[in-house]
């Protein structure tokens with residue numbers, strides 16, 4: 364039945380032609396490692412907490428110092444969530460879509476948000492002690 368010559372590279376991962384294909388569109392996309400995925404998932408859950416705590420105080424999102432252009436970028440909560448989900452699904456960050464004409468007064472850093480959340484948590488747990 365098999366009259367045609369067998370391609371010696373057929374199905375071989377070292378096939379030079381296959382390698383050329385791999386250098387195409389996918390060249391810049393590296394899947395996240397499990398640790399990186401975990402980090403992003405933790406950021407997403409932190410984000411939910413920060414938004415719940417801070418948005419009632421007038422905070423609209425977070426400011427992030429950009430590693431590429433060394434300028435602060437302002438991200439609304441929804442934008443941050445979208446960026447993190449994009450990172451999860453594509454393996455690539457999408458940091459250069461900051462909020463348009465933001466008011467810096469309405470944005471805080473991750474560190475501030477984390478400290479705020481810790482403070483609230485401490486207050487709640489201290490409330491169970493004999494705090495006069």
Ligand SMILES: [Zn+2]
Nearest residue numbers: 429431432459
């Ligand atoms: Zn930037």
